[in-house]
Amino acid sequence: MKKLFPLLLLLVLSTNYAISQRPGGDRESSPIIISGQVLDQETNAPLEYATLVLQSVNNPEIITGGITDIDGKFNVETTAGQYNVSIEYISYKTYKKANQTLTKNTDLGVVKLSLDVAQLDAVEVVGEKTTVEIRLDKKIYNIGKDLTNSGATITDALNNVPSVNVDIEGAISLRGNENVRILINGKPSALAGFGSTDALTQLPADAIEKVEVITSPSARYDAEGSAGILNIILKKEKTLGFNGSVNTTIGHPVNSGVSINANLRTDKFNLFNTSGYNYRDAPGNAYFDNTYSSGSFDRIIEDREYNRLRKGFNTNLGLEYFITEQSSLTGSVFYRTSKSEDETDNTNQRFISNLLNSETFRTEDENEDDTNYQFSLNYVNDLDDDGQKLTVDLQYSKGEETKFSTIEENNTVPNENLLILENVFETETENEYLVQADYVLPIGDAQFEIGYRGTFEEDITDYRLDSLNQETGRFDINQNLTNMFTYNENVNALYTQYGNKFGKFSFLLGLRLENTQLKGQLDSEFDTTELEEQLGVDVDVNFDKNYLGLFPTVNLIYELGERENISLGYNRRINRPRGWFINPFPSRSSRANIFQGNPDLNPAFSNAFDLGYLKRWDKITLTSSIYYQQETNSFERVQEETGQTTTDGIEIIRTIPINLSTNDRLGLEAGMMYSPTKWLRLNSSFNFFRFSTEGIFNGVDYGTTNTSWFARFSSKVSLPAKVDWQTNAFYRGPSATAQTDNKGIFSLNLAFSKDILKDNGTLSLNVSDLLNTRKRRSYTETEFFTSDSEFQWRRRQITMGFVYRFNQPKERNKGSRGNGGEEGGEEIEG
Known part of the structure; x- marks a missing residue:
């Protein structure tokens, strides 16, 4: 050709x-x-x-x-x-x-x-491996048989990956930075909820094959996510014939589920399906001790109890058809439905001059129905024997989330009477289209690549709040909060990259051109001039913004020896605001706390440098890096007073995202894997970072400088009688922002497993947060209030699991069919 x-x-x-x-x-x-x-x-x-x-x-x-x-x-x-x-x-x-x-x-x-894993035989490497692979633009962590993932979710599994941290509310960060892009098999996916990670808390961790931590993404990747990219590669069996596995779990608090993975592969096609059902309760609690400089009360103490029931079903059905020896076509459909029933009980004690003045009891009942589906089509063609390759992807995703909440608050001391009764109706509909084409051209010993990628997303939020009028006994629509907001994000990108190696020196250079269009349209009876007064800035709630930018990437590796190298990476990234960060209408978690989007929010841009070092000995592998990132127009959520109070005199506090001027982050991370014997494996990592921010909003200086760190340690011991024992420990050090100090968090997980039924079955016992210490403790101070709080998203969890593999031995011998549709590089996004 x-x-x-x-x-x-x-x-x-x-x-x-x-x-x-x-x-x-x-x-x-x-x-x-x-x-x-x-x-x-x-x-x-x-x-x-x-x-x-x-x-x-x-x-x-x-x-x-x-x-x-x-x-x-x-x-x-x-x-x-x-x-x-x-x-x-x-x-x-x-x-x-x-x-x-x-x-x-x-x-x-x-x-x-084969991977250079010390003292491991072939079966152990395949069936048990938890290793790291270093590429020019990423680190790949093969999850292997992580015992603590039994009965866990994808979010739980991510918390065991070096450089990654998942807080107690499920927010994912990379090197302490939450501006991270989550991809599934290299693409945006309904699995990840279009930027939300809620769906990842409901999908089983044993579906993961490996996680790619991409802190210096090459040009083929979307420039979204200033911290970098986490690419979750799901398992996909490649053994010829019919095979699969059944995984069941049961736990306390209630955590039960069943998932089935089935695969039928021939020389002409590969039919695969993964389906699962889960039923899970996640009880939690929180405590807030707030003091106020204005309003009717000096101090309010809140005790909250959460009960969250989750029921969900998901299935992924796909067919890979090998058109010729050089080309294949893969089509798949993913469907997920879930139902959540959340109940929050909130006891408020209100004080004046340290004396109890009154007490209230509030209940919030929320029912949420989620439906997501996704259609994907992938075409791969090896154009000639020289290595030319064409890949085309088409994808359509749709999600719909419907919430109905009832909020009721009553005085209990000194008198019993109804304070407020509200009904909240919220519907969010998301549609996303993806078109992508990638062409690879070998040039002698080197490789040239060029591609296009377009994503077109629409997010419609319909929010209505009805309040009971106690005089008429009827519900009235609150026009100040009721609205419909439509948000569009369209991104078109062209990219090219070139890689080569001269002796011990390898490089990958790339350039990406992206055009971002952000559009917002508001439909409401509310006077928008009042919004401008609330936000303190002139805003246009109906906007159409365009950003055109170049995003260069440089990745270099120099091999100091056969087992030692240094690497250097540079990339420019963008962080685009999500729709709920833009919507100017408040949504409230309580009568006294609201979240309000900022339509004047602009994308943030960052420049990042990463210097890495890798050294491998016979039994030890060391990875380390020093990184620096400067972000302009960085996002920061701040709390401020609104000047309003509730009907019973409580100061209403608002949380709002803003663009700060700069955010500088300097860090050091190191990881070590040590296998002194066949029966013992140790894995540890450490990340230390310093960040400083500058910026003023509404006359308040939110600049701050702070340091923090987190570390994890894992040990796996092979005991007699085919019993494995694994321990995972994690600690996140104290951190601070301009308004909030967060205390350190420690958690400890234990897990045991035993192979039975001629190694076709595995029994497991997993205890998550053994010491019940995974709690966020923080102190917030502003000019008008202070808050001392403790929050626990989920209590200690005990889970038992059983996996049975049919026609799929534990070592999972692989077939030798070519590359059509296999996971990894081919599924990486453009």
């Missing part, structure tokens, strides 16, 4: 340079082609950017070779001669063949590299 794109002068010069260095000593001899493919030994996944090294035996100083493409294939031109052949890939054992006489075109065939 003819080359489709003209080459840049730089690429031509680099190619000519590589050709000019061909060994062999005789420039007039006929060239020969050395080809082959490099795969992961355990998963059969292609290894992109693996290096083929051809060293002349007669003149060892002359070295040539090339790198593999996205399918792990190489096609290198050289001259006839005698060579020492080796194939290298970071974190993998090197393949070597000495004194090879190459006199004609030679196909080295499929070369499979």
Whole structure:
């Protein structure tokens, strides 16, 4: 096939340079082609950017070779001669063949590299591995058999991944920064809830194959997420024939579920399905001690009890059809439905001059129905044997969330009477379209890539609040809060990148051009001039904003030795506000606390640098990095007084997101995996960061400087009688913002498992938060109030699980079918 794109002068010069260095000593001899493919030994996944090294035996100083493409294939031109052949890939054992006489075109065939995991035999590496792979633009954590994931959710599993932290409310952060982009199999997904992580708390952790932590994303990735990207790769069996597994769990507090994974694979097609049902209760509690400088009360103490019942069903059905040996077409449909029944009991004690003045009791009953579905189509075509490849993706996702809440508050002391009775109706509908095309072109020993990606999202929020009029006995619509807000986010992107390797030096350079359109339309009876007075700025609630930006990426690796390297990454990122950050109408968690979006909010932009170091010994693997990020127009949620009080004299406090001027973050992280014996494995990581912010809003300076850290430790012990014991410990150090000091949090998880039924079944026992210490304790102070609080999202959880595998032995021997539709690099977004 003819080359489709003209080459840049730089690429031509680099190619000519590589050709000019061909060994062999005789420039007039006929060239020969050395080809082959490099795969992961355990998963059969292609290894992109693996290096083929051809060293002349007669003149060892002359070295040539090339790198593999996205399918792990190489096609290198050289001259006839005698060579020492080796194939290298970071974190993998090197393949070597000495004194090879190459006199004609030679196909080295499929070369499979194994991870360099000390003292582990083949079955242990495949079935039990929890390892890290280092790529030019990411770290890949193979979850393996993490016992604490039994009966857990995807969110729980993420909390065991280095650099990642999930707080007690489920918010995910990367290196302490919450502006992280969540992808499923390389794409935005209904699984991740279009930016919300609620769905991840309802899906089983055992669906995960691996997690890619991408702190320096290459140009093929969406520029969204100033902290970086977390790409969750779901399991997809590749064994020929019919196979699968059944996973059941039961726990206390109530945590029961069943999931089925089934796969039918032939040489012509692959039919796969994952379905699950879960029924889960998540009791929690909170305590607030608030003092006020204005209003009718000096102090209010709140005790809250939460009961959250979750019922959900999800299924993913797909068919991968191998059109030819070079092309495949995959279609899949995902459907999820869930129902939540939440009840919150809130006791308020109100004080004047340290004397109890009154007491109230508030109940909030919320019923929520969620429905999400997604249709995906993926086409892959290896255009020729040289490594040209075309990938096209189409995806449509839709989600609908309906909430109905009843809020009732009564005085209990000194007299019993009704204070307020409200009904809240909220419907949120989200539609998202994705179109993407990616083309890969080998250029001699290097690789050139170009692509387009477009996402078009619409979010419609319909909010209505009815309040009981005690004089008439009828519900009146609150026009000050009732509204419909439509938010559109359209992103069109073109990108290109070029990668190559010269000796021990590898690089990947990329450039991405993105146009972002943000549109908002408000439908309400409320006078928008009052909104401007509330926000303190001039805003346009019906807006249409456009942002055009270039996002360069640079990723470099230099190999100090076979088991040691340093890396340097740079990238520019964008953080776009979500719809609920933009909607100017307040939504309230209580009568005295509201959240109000800011339509004047603009995207934040960041520049990030990352310097990494990797060293592997026989039994120890060390990863470390120093990183720096500067973000402009960074988001910050601040609390301020509204100047309003409730009917019984409580000061109403508002939380609002704003653009601060800058946010600087400097950090250090390190991780170590140690396997002293076959029966003991230790894993630890540490992350320390310092951040400072600058910015003024409504005359208040919110600038601050703070340091924080978090660390985790995991040990796995193989006991006699096929029993495994795992311990996971996590600690997050104290942190602070301009208004709030957060205390440290410690949690400890224990898990045991035993293989039965000839290793086809596994019994497990998992205790999450053994010491019941996973609580957020914080102190907030402003000019008008203070708040000393403690919040526990979910109490200690005990879960028992049983997994049965049919036609799928524990070591999961992989089939050898090509690359069509396999997870990993091919499913990475453009």
